[in-house]
Amino acid sequence: MEHHGGQHYEYLSTDTFPHSSVQMQRPKSSASSCVSIKSDCSMDPPPKLSGHTDPGFRLDHPESSCESMKSDCSMDPQRNLSGHTDLGFRLSHCNITAEGCAALASALRSNSQLRVLDLTENNIGDKSLTLLSDGLKDPHCKLEKLWLFDCYITAEGCAALTSALRSNSHLRELNLSENEIGDKGLMLLSDGLKDHCKLEKLMLRYCDITAEGCAALASALRSNSHLRELDLTGNKIGGQGLTLLSDGLEDSHCKLEKLWLYDCYITAEGCAALASALRSNSHLRELNLSKNNIGDKGLKLLSDGQKDPQCKLEKLNLSYCNITAEGCAALTSALRSNSHLREMNLSGNKIGGAGLMLLSDGLKDPHCKLEKLWLFYCDITAEGCAALASALRSNSYLRVLVLSRNNLEHASVKHLSALKDNPHSKLETLFY
Template sequence: MCFLRTHRLRSCDISDGGCAVLSSALRSNPSHLRELDLSENNITESEMKQLSDLLEHPQCKLEKLGLRSCDISDRGCAVLSSALRLNPTHLRELDLSENKMNELGVKILSALLADPQFKLEKLGHRLRSCDISDEDYAVLSLALRSNPSLRELDLSGNNITESKLKKISPLLEHPQCKLQKLVERDYFSDGGCTVLSSALRSNPCLRELDLSENNFGDLGVKVISSLLADPQCKLEKLELRSCWIWDGGCADLSSALRSNPSLRELDLSGNNFGNAGVKQLSDLLADQQCKLEKLGLRSCNISDEACADLSSALRSNLSLRELGLSENKITDSGMKQLSDLLKHPQCKLEKLEIKSCYISNRGCADLSSALRSNPSHLRELDLSGNVITDLGIKQLSDLLEDPRCKLEKLGLRSCNISDGGCADLSSTLRSNLRELDLSENYFRDSGVKQLPHILEDPQCKLG
C-alpha cells in the first residue's frame, strides 16, 4: 500500500488526461496524502473538476493544496469551492496566488471562508496578485469575521491602497480574530501604515508582520514603532525589507523596542540607513532587556565602522543567534571586529552570513583564529562571493579539523577556490560538516576527484 504524504508536481505541463489519472489514483488511496502542489500548471475548468472529485472524497484528508499560477478563473474557483464545501474539515492551507480570479471569484471564495465548518488557517501567499478591488476586500473581511480560524494571511501584490486597508481593518479589529501572521508586501505609504497600525492595536494576537517592499519610509516606521511600543503588542517577528528606511526610522524602532522588548526577529535588509542607523540599533542591542535573536542587515550600505558598533553591543548582550550582513561594504577590518566578538567566551552566535562583501584571506585568518578560541556555537557560516583564495581556504580547513568545531553548514560559492583549496577542504570533510556549497569556483576535474573518496568515508557526515 502507498503511504505517500506529500506530492509535488509544480510546472509539469499537466493536461486534462493527466489530472484525471492523478485524481483517479489518489481516490483509490486518499487517506494518507496531506500535501498536494500543482502550482504553475495550466489547470482548466475540466481539470479542476477532476481534482474536485478527489477533494470531495469522504476519506480525503488533504491539509495543504498549492494552486499558484494555474490560470484558475472564476468558474474554476466555483468548482473548487463546491468540492471543499462537501468535505470542509481537513484543509488548512490554500494557495491561489497569481490566478485570474476577479470580483466574482473572490466572492465565491469568501462564501466558502464564511462557512464555520471550513477551518482554513493559512491564506498566505494565497491571494497575491489576484487583482482584488476595494469591494472584494470588504466581502473577504466580512467572510473571515464569520470564521475566525485563519492564522496567516498574505494579501501582497494586490495594489493595496489606504481605502483597501480600511476595508480589511474590521477583520483585524474583530475581538475573535486570531490572526498571527500578516504579510502585505506592496506599495502603500504613510497613511496605510496609520490605518494598519490602528487596527492591529485592537488585536494583540499578531506575532509576525511582514511589510517589506513598501514605500512608507521613516514617517511610516514612526507609526509602526508606536504600535511596537504598546505594552499589549506581542509581535515577535518584523520584516521591513526595502522600505526606504533611513537613520530616523532606525532611531524610532530602537526606542520602541526598548519600551517593549518582545521582538525576537528583525529584518531591515535593503534599506539605506548606513552606519548611523546601525549605531541606533547597536544601542538597542546593548540593552540587557533586548531579547533579539535574529537580525537581518543585508545590503544596508554599512561598512567596517558598523561592525565595530555591532561587535561592542553584542558583547554586552549575548542573546543574538543569527546575524545577516551580506552585500555590504565590509572589509577584513570589519571581519576583525566580528572575529573579536566570536572570541568572546559567552558569544552564542549560531549563524553568520557575510556574503558578497570585501573579505579576503586575512579576514579568513582572523575568523578561523576566533573560532578556534570559541568553537562550540557557530553552526552556519556563509562567506560566498568574497575574494578568498586557496590560502584562506587553508585557514578554514585548519579550523574544521579542530574536533571542537561544530560548524555544520559552510557556504563558499564563487570564492576563487582552485584545485588546491578543494584538496584542503577534502581532508577535513570527516568533521561535523553537513552542507558544503562550492558552486561557481575554479577547480576542475582534479579538484572534483578529491571529493568522492571522502564522501565514501563512513565518518563523512555531508548530506
Template sequence: MNNNNLQDLGVKLLCTGLKNLKCKLEILRLRDCDMTDEGCSDVTSALKSNPSHLRELDLSWNNLGNSGVKNLSDLLMNPQFKLEKLHLYGCITEEQSLILTSALKSNPSHLRELDLSRNKLGNTGVKHLCAVLKDSHCKLERLRLRDCDMTDEGCSDVTSALKSNPSHLRELDLSWNNLGNSGVKNLSDLLMNPQFKLEKLHLYGCSITEKQSLILTSALKSNPSHLRELDLSRNKLGNTGVKHLCAVLKDSHCKLERLRLSCCYMTDEGCSDVTSALKSNPSHLRELDLNMNELGDSGVKNLSDLLMNPQFKLEKLHLYDCGITDVSSLTQSLTNSKALQFLKELDLSDNEIGDSKQRLRDELRDSNCVLSVDKDRF
C-alpha cells in the first residue's frame, strides 16, 4: 500500500465522523494531506450526508483528480451546502476548473472567499469562472487567482465580469500572472469605478512595467479611499513609477495600511519620494516593505526622518538587501522618538551594516521590536 493510499485511509476514517448527524463541523482544513481523488470523493460523500453546517473547506495541495473534482462539484451544487470559503490552491487543471465553475454557477449566493491559486487555469478556465463572478447572486468578497497562467485576455475577462457586479469584492490577488497592457488598462478602469470598493490588491510579479504602473496609479488616485493593502512587489516600476504612486500616498483620502514595494528597481530617489509622500499623510500606514531595492544610506536617512514624526505609527519595516552600510541615523531616530512604541518588526538582513549593528541591537533589546540582522533574530 503506497503512501497516498495510507493518507486516503486516514481521510476515510475521518469521514465516519463527518457523516455523523451530530457533527456540526464548520471549518475543515485538509491542506497538503497526500489525498487523491479517492480521499476527496470520501470527504464529499460524507458531507453530502450532513451538508448544512460546513462553512470553510480547504483541500489545497492535494491531487483531487477528475472524480474528486466531479464529486466536489456535485456537493457544491447542493442547495443545503452553504459553503462560504473554498481553498483549492494547487489542486486542479484547466479542464477540471470548468466542471468546478459550472457547479459554483448553479449555487453562487453563499460563497464569500475563493482561492484557485497555483492552478493552470489559463485564460479558458478563468473565462468560465467569470460566468460566476458576473452573476448578480454572486457576493464573493475575496478572490485569489495567483499564478494561474493568465494573460491580459484572462485579466480583461475578470475585470469585465467584476464591472457587471462590482459592489462585493474586497480582496483581489492576480499575482504572478502576465497582465499585459490591456489587462492593466482594464483593471485600472475597474479600480476607477466608485462602486468597486476594493480593500486589498495583490499584483506581485505581474510583469508590470513603469509605463503600465502610471496607468494603474492614476486609477488608484481617482478612487483611493477604500484601499488598505497594496502589493506591487517584483514589478519594474523604477523611480518614475514609484513617484507616480506617491501621488496616491500623499492624498488625504488614502488610508493605506500595508504597502509592499519589494524588488521594484527603486533607488534612494524613489525612497525619498515615498517618505516625502508619507510625511504628508503619515497616520495610517502600519507596514512598509522596501526589500531588495538599492536604497543605500541616504534612503535609510529619509526613512529615519519619517520615523521621528509622532503621527507615523509604523509596526513593520522591511529593508532586506537594500545596500545599507550605516544604520546610525535609524538608531538615533528610534532612540529619540516614540517609534518604538509601535514598531514590532525591523528587517535589515543581508545589509553590510558593520559596527552600527551592535548599537541598534542594544537600542532594541528591551523593546517589543523583533530585529532581523543577517540570519539572526532578536
C-alpha cells in the first residue's frame, strides 16, 4: 500500500494469494470482494518487493537530482500527525552510482525532514554505502526508513552501516534483503543493534546467513528492547540457528513481535527450543515457518508451546511444512486451550479429511477464537467438509475460510455455503 496526496494505493500480487482462479462464494456485505480478501491474506509470504506503506516521491529516471532534497521540497510533501512535513523519496531502479550517493549523503546532512529513502535495486555497493552511512551519522539526519534491497552490498559495507546505527537514534526500519552480507555482515549489524540503536524493523531476506550469524543476532536480541519485526526469510538458519535465536527470544529484554523464518531449512530439531521460547515470551504475535520441513513432530512441539498461558501468538503460518493428519491432533489440543490465535495457515500440507475432522473439533471449543483459516491444497475430502460445517454452526468467530485446490465438488461444500443463513456463524468469505 502506498500513500500519495493523502490517497491510499494498494499493490496486490498473486504471491499474496497464490491463485487468482479462486471463487468467492458469499460475502455478507456487498463491499466484500476478492480484492479485500487478498489484502487480508498476510499469512502467505509477500513478493520480494512488498508494497510500500510510506508517503514518498518516486523518481523513475537516473537524471533526477538529489539536490532538491537539501531544501524544502515543492513536490506536495505529506504532513504527519503532528502537522510537520515529512519527505520520502523512492529512487528504486535509478542506476544510482557512488557519485549520486555522495549527493544523497550531503542531503541527509542538511535535510531534517527526510523520513523515507528507498534505493532498491541500485548498484550501490560497499563504497557508496559508506558514503550514505556518513550522512546517517549527522545529527541533522532524521531518516526513519531505509531500503537497500538488492544493492550489491557485502559484509564490508555493513561495517560503516553499523557505525551509523550506533550514532543514529531515528532510524526505525532497515531493509538489506537480497544482499550477500553473510554471517560476518550480520555479526557487525548485531553489534550495532546492541548500542543506542532504536531500530524496530529489520529485513534480511536471502542474505546468505547461516546458524553462525544467528549467535550474534541472539546476543543482540538479549540486549535490545526496541526491535519488533525480524525477517530472515530464505537464509540457511537450520535447527541449530533456530535454537540460538530461541535463546534470544526467551530473554526478558527481547520484545520481538513478528518473526519470519520462511524457507530457512528448519526441521523438527529446532522446534523444541522455539516451543520453549513461546512458553516464556509473551510479546511474539506473528510467526512464519512456511516451507520448512518441521513435520508432525515439529508441530507437536510447537503446539505444546502454544498451550502455555504465556504464549500470545496471534498469527501462525505453517504452509508447506510436511504436516499430516497426525500432527493435527496436537494442533487441535492447542486450539482448545489458546484463545489468542486469530490466523492460521496450513496450506500445502497433507491434512486430508481425517486432519480436518480433528481441526474441526478444536474449532468447536469455546476457547478457540480463530478468525482466518487457510487450507489451500490440503487433500481435503467431502467428509472433512461436513465435520467443518458442523463445527462452524457453533463457532461465532471464523470469518475467512480458504479451501481452494482441494478438488471439492460444489456438493461437498454446500453445507458450508449454507452457513450464510445461520445466525450463529460469522463466516463472511469462502474460497473453494
